Amino acid sequence: MNNSQPEFSASSVADFYTGRTIFVTGGTGFMGKVLLEKLVRSLPCIDTIYILLRPKKGLSVEERVKKLVSSLPFTLNNIDPSHLEKIKPIRGDITKNDFDMSEEDKNKLIEEVSIVFHLAAAIRMDLNLKDAIMANTKSTMQLYNFCMKIKKLISVVHLSTAYCNVEISEMEEKVYPLNLDPYKIIDMVEWMDPKSLAAVEQSLIHPHPNTYTFTKRLAEMIADDMGNKLPIVITRPSIVLPSVFEPAPGWVDSFYGPIGLMVAAGKGVLRTTLLDPDMSPQIIPVDIAINGLIISGYRRATYPFTKTPVYNVTQGDRYQVTWGEVFDYYRNLVSEYPFKKMLWYPAGQPTKNYYLNQIYMLLFQFIPAYIVDFLLILFMQKPFLVMIQNRIYTASNLLQYFTIKKWKFSNGKALEMVNQLSEADKKVFYTDIDVDVKKYMYNTFFGVRKFCVKEDLSNMGYYKFQFKALYFLDVVTKILFLYGFIKFLIFIYQTMNF
Numbered sequence: 145m146n147n148s149q150p151e152f153s154a155s156s157v158a159d160f161y162t163g164r165t166i167f168v169t170g171g172t173g174f175m176g177k178v179l180l181e182k183l184v185r186s187l188p189c190i191d192t193i194y195i196l197l198r199p200k201k202g203l204s205v206e207e208r209v210k211k212l213v214s215s216l217p218f219t220l221n222n223i224d225p226s227h228l229e230k231i232k233p234i235r236g237d238i239t240k241n242d243f244d245m246s247e248e249d250k251n252k253l254i255e256e257v258s259i260v261f262h263l264a265a266a267i268r269m270d271l272n273l274k275d276a277i278m279a280n281t282k283s284t285m286q287l288y289n290f291c292m293k294i295k296k297l298i299s300v301v302h303l304s305t306a307y308c309n310v311e312i313s314e315m316e317e318k319v320y321p322l323n324l325d326p327y328k329i330i331d332m333v334e335w336m337d338p339k340s341l342a343a344v345e346q347s348l349i350h351p352h353p354n355t356y357t358f359t360k361r362l363a364e365m366i367a368d369d370m371g372n373k374l375p376i377v378i379t380r381p382s383i384v385l386p387s388v389f390e391p392a393p394g395w396v397d398s399f400y401g402p403i404g405l406m407v408a409a410g411k412g413v414l415r416t417t418l419l420d421p422d423m424s425p426q427i428i429p430v431d432i433a434i435n436g437l438i439i440s441g442y443r444r445a446t447y448p449f450t451k452t453p454v455y456n457v458t459q460g461d462r463y464q465v466t467w468g469e470v471f472d473y474y475r476n477l478v479s480e481y482p483f484k485k486m487l488w489y490p491a492g493q494p495t496k497n498y499y500l501n502q503i504y505m506l507l508f509q510f511i512p513a514y515i516v517d518f519l520l521i522l523f524m525q526k527p528f529l530v531m532i533q534n535r536i537y538t539a540s541n542l543l544q545y546f547t548i549k550k551w552k553f554s555n556g557k558a559l560e561m562v563n564q565l566s567e568a569d570k571k572v573f574y575t576d577i578d579v580d581v582k583k584y585m586y587n588t589f590f591g592v593r594k595f596c597v598k599e600d601l602s603n604m605g606y607y608k609f610q611f612k613a614l615y616f617l618d619v620v621t622k623i624l625f626l627y628g629f630i631k632f633l634i635f636i637y638q639t640m641n642f
Contacts, residue, residue: 156566156568156569157187157438157439157442157565157569157572157573158186158187158189158569158572160442160445160446161183161187161189161190161259161438161442162187162189162190163189163190163191164190164191164258164259165190165191165192165193165194165256165257165258165259165296166183166190166192166193166194166257166258166259166260166261167193167194167195167196167234167253167257167259167260167261168180168193168194168195168196168260168261168263169195169196169238169260169261169262169263169264169283169287170196170238170262170263170264170265170303171195171196171197171212171231171263172195172197172208172212173263173264173265173267174384174396174397174398174400174430175263175303175384175430175433175434176195176263176264177212177217177218177397178217178387178390178391178395178430178431178434179261179263179434179437179438180193180195180212180218180231181217181218181220181221181223181390181391182390182391182431182434182435182438183438184218184223184227184228184230184231185221185223185227185391186572186573187438188224188227190230191230191256192230192232192256193230193231193232194232194233194234194252194253194256194257195209195231195232195233195234196233196234196236196238196243196264197209197233197234197235197236198235198236198237198244199235205233205234205235206233208233209231209232209233212231213228213231216395216397216595217391217392217395217397218391220391220392220395221390221391221392234249234252234253235249236249238264238279238283238287239278239279239282239283241286242286242290243283243286243287243290250290250293253290253294254293254294254295255295255296256296257294257296257297258294258296258297258298258299259297259298259299259300259301259441259445260287260291260294260297260299260300260301261301261303261437261441262284262287262300262301262302262303263303264279264283265279265280265303265360265363266279266280266356267356267400268356269353269354269355269356269357269542270354270355270538270542271355271356272338272341272342272345272355273333273341273342273345273348273349273355273358273359274333274334274338274341276355276356276358276359277329277330277333277355277359277362278333279359280356280359280360280362280363281326281329281330281359281362281363281366282330284302284363284366284367285326285327285330285366288300288366288367288370288374288376291374292373292374297374297375298375298444298445299375299377299441299442299444299445300374300375300376300377300444301377301379301437301440301441301444302363302364302367302376302377302378302379303379303381303437304360304363304364304367304378304379304380305357305360305380305381305382306380306381306382306426306456306457306458306551306553307357307382307546307551308357308360308361308364308380309361310351310352310353310357310545311351312551313550313551313552314551314552314554315456315551315552315553315554316554317380317453317454317455317456317554317555317556317557317558318454319364319365319368319378319452319454322361322362322365324348324362326362326363326365326366326369327366329348329362353545354542354545364378367452368452368454371451371452372451372452375444375445376444376452377440377441377443377444377452377453377454377455378452378453378454378455379436379437379440379454379455379457380454380455380456380457380458380553381428381433381436381457381458382426382427382428382456382457382458382459382553383401383402383425383426383427383428383546384427384428384429384430384433385402385403385427385428385429385430385588386403386429386430386587386588386591386592387429387430387431387591388429388431388432388579388584388587389429389431389574390431391431392591393587393591394587394588394589394590394591394592394594394595395430395431395591395595396430396588396591396592396595396596397595397596398596399596401539401543402425402543403592403596404539405417405536405539405540405543406474406589406592407483407592407596407597408536409471409474409475409490409492410474410478410483410486410490411483411485411486411487411490412486412487412488412489412490412491412492412614413487413488413509413532413533413536414492414509414536414540415491415492415504415505415508415509416492416493416494416495416501416504416505416508416509417492417494417495417501417540417544417547418494418495418496418498418501418540418544418547418548419467419494419495419496419544419547419548420467420496420547420548420550421466421467421468421471421494421495421496422466422467422468423466423467423547423548423550424463424464424465424466424467425463425465425466425467425470425547426458426459426551426553427459427463428457428458428459429579429584432457432459432574432575432577433457435573435574435575436455436457436558436575437457438573439561439562439565439569439573439575440453440455440457440561443561453557454557455555455557455558455561456553456554456555456557456558457555457558457575458553458555458558459555459579462578462579463579463581464581465581465585467494467547468494470585471493471494473582473585474585474589475490477585477586477589478490479611481589481590481593481601481604481607482604482607482608482610482611483593483597483599483607484599484603484607485599486610486611486614487529488512488614488617488618489611489614489615489617489618491618492504492508496548505537505540509533509536509537510530510533510537512529513529513530513532513533514530516529517529517530558575559576562575562576563576
C-alpha cells in the first residue's frame with residue numbers, strides 16, 4: 145500500500161453501499177448468515193443481495209431463501225420484512241463447472257452486480273485433496289473468471305484465513321509465495337486417479353497440516369494473481385467465534401471447532417485435549433470479522449491500490465487470555481450452570497504433552513465408552529458412545545495443530561483502514577474495540593446453550609442436583625478404580641514372590 149495516497153472518499157460506508165447490488169457466495173454458512181443479517185439491518189439502502197444457492201432437502205432455492213430469512217439470526221432484531229426481501233437466490237453450485245447457473249441468472253449478475261463477497265468454502269479439515277480443491281480453489285478461480293464479465297464491478301472481497309500460511313510464525317499483511325502453481329494443481333487433481341492422488345497428498349500439501357489450509361492458500365494465490373485484473377481485497381480472520389454484540393451476544397449456529405470441544409467437555413464427554421494452557425488463542429468474534437469484510441469492500445473501491453491489498457482481520461494482542469484460563473472459566477460456569485443432559489462429571493484437564501493426552505484419552509474416554517456401549521448392547525439398547533468418542537478424537541486431532549503452536553498476525557493495515565473511518569461508521573462497523581473477555585466468554589457460554597444446545601435455565605435446580613450426583617459417582621468410581629488397581633498390584637507382587 146502506498147501511504148502517500150489520499151485517504152477515504154468523503155462518503156460514508158452507508159453512502160457507498162446505497163443502491164448497490166451485491167453477490168454473495170457462502171451466504172448460508174455461519175459467517176455468511178451474519179454478513180447477510182448485517183447488510184440488510186445496517187445498510188437498508190442496498191438495492192439487492194443475490195446469494196448463490198442450490199436446491200437442498202426437497203426445497204427449491206426460493207423456498208430455502210424464505211426459510212433462511214424467517215429463522216435465526218434474521219429474527220433477532222425485528223428487521224423490516226421489505227429489507228429481507230432484498231435477499232434473492234441465484235440457483236447454482238459452487239463445486240460445479242461455471243457454477244451450473246442459468247443464462248438468465250448469469251446475465252442478472254453481469255448487468256447488476258457491483259460488489260462480490262466470496263465466502264463459500266468447505267471448512268472440513270479432513271476432506272480429501274480433490275474435494276477440497278474443487279470446493280475452495282477451483283471455485284475461486286471460476287468465480288473470478290466470471291467476475292471478469294461483470295460490467296459494474298468495483299469491489300471483490302475474498303475471505304481467506306489467517307492460518308493459510310502455517311509455516312510463517314509472524315504473518316504480515318501480504319501474500320506469501322509458494323513453490324506451486326495453483327492452476328496446475330487444479331488440473332492435476334482433475335485428471336489424477338484417487339489412489340495416486342492419495343499417495344502424494346501429504347507430500348504435496350506440506351507444510352500444511354490439512355487440505356483446508358492448503359487449498360485456502362492456493363485460493364489466496366489465485367486472488368492475488370487475478371487482483372491485477374479485478375478489484376480484489378483479501379481478508380484473513382483468525383479463529384472465528386460467536387458474536388460479541390450482533391446479531392445477538394453469543395450468537396453461533398453450529399458446534400464447529402473450539403465450540404464443539406467446549407460443549408463436549410461441559411457434558412463430560414471430553415476428558416482431555418491437547419493444547420498449550422499457557423498460550424493465548426488468536427480469536428475474533430464473528431461480528432467483528434464481518435464488519436472488517438464490509439469495510440474492506442468499501443476500502444477496495446474508494447482507495448487507489450497498486451496491488452491486491454491484504455488485511456489480517458484479527459484482534460492482535462487485545463485478548464490477553466490463555467487457553468488454560470478459558471478452560472478454567474468455562475469449567476466454573478458449567479459447575480454453576482450445568483447442562484441438562486450430561487454423560488459424566490466434567491473433570492477433564494487439557495495438556496500439551498502428546499503422549500500424556502493419548503494415555504488420558506484411552507483411560508478416560510475410550511475404555512469407558514467401550515464399557516458403556518457393551519452394557520447397552522447387553523440390555524438391547526443402541527450403542528452410541530464409541531461413535532461419539534471417535535468423532536471427538538478426529539476433531540481433537542484436527543484442531544491440536546492450532547492449539548499448541550503460536551502465531552502472530554500483523555494487522556497494521558487493517559487498523560489504518562478502520563482509523564480512517566468516520567466516528568459514525570466506527571460505531572456501526574466496529575472492529576478496533578476493547579472487549580471484556582470474561583463477559584464475552586460468559587455470553588458465548590449461554591449463546592451456545594441457547595442457539596446450539598437448545599437448553600434453557602428453567603429447571604436449574606434439577607440440573608444442579610444431577611451435577612452433584614455425577615460428582616459423587618465420579619468420586620466413587622475413582623476410589624473403586626484405585627482400590628482395584630492397588631489390589632491388582634498386590635496380586636502381582638504376591639504372585640512374583642510365590
